Amino acid sequence: MINRAVDERVLIEMRVANDGPSVAVAYLLWFFLGIFAAHRFYLGRPGTAILQILSMFVLVGLVWLVVDLFLIPGMVRDKQEELRRSLGMHAR
Template sequence: MSNEPTKKILPVFLLCFFLGMFGAHRFYAGKVGTGILQIITLGGLGIWALIDFIMIIIGSFTDSDGNKISEWT
């Protein structure tokens, strides 16, 4: 089994853009705990979701294993 991340940035980007307030991108990345917190706080009133969106765009968003999600397709 390889250590390559299986998550792609395009779905994370789209989920964050459309459903970032509900943490959908965090659930996709395997970060269930913080995804639930984003649901409860509505994405930190939008600030947390915005920070995640910026991190996704610059390629520093990671999955639950700490692997950077950087491949678009």
């Protein structure tokens, strides 16, 4: 029984690593397409991505873009955890 639980956990972690978002990709999107909030779309946050794009017109978006530089790792972890929960539910 314990081996099966460990095997399921390993399988879930492999899926998260393969299917989940990447910090490196998120930063590349932030660097090259940050003005279009591509990193937020990539991380499954379309609502805040649209708000960020719209706020660019009043320069608040540029500050928000710099703040995202520090928020990206947490957003990736949140998305990975969401994927873990989803995969854990399907494994049972």
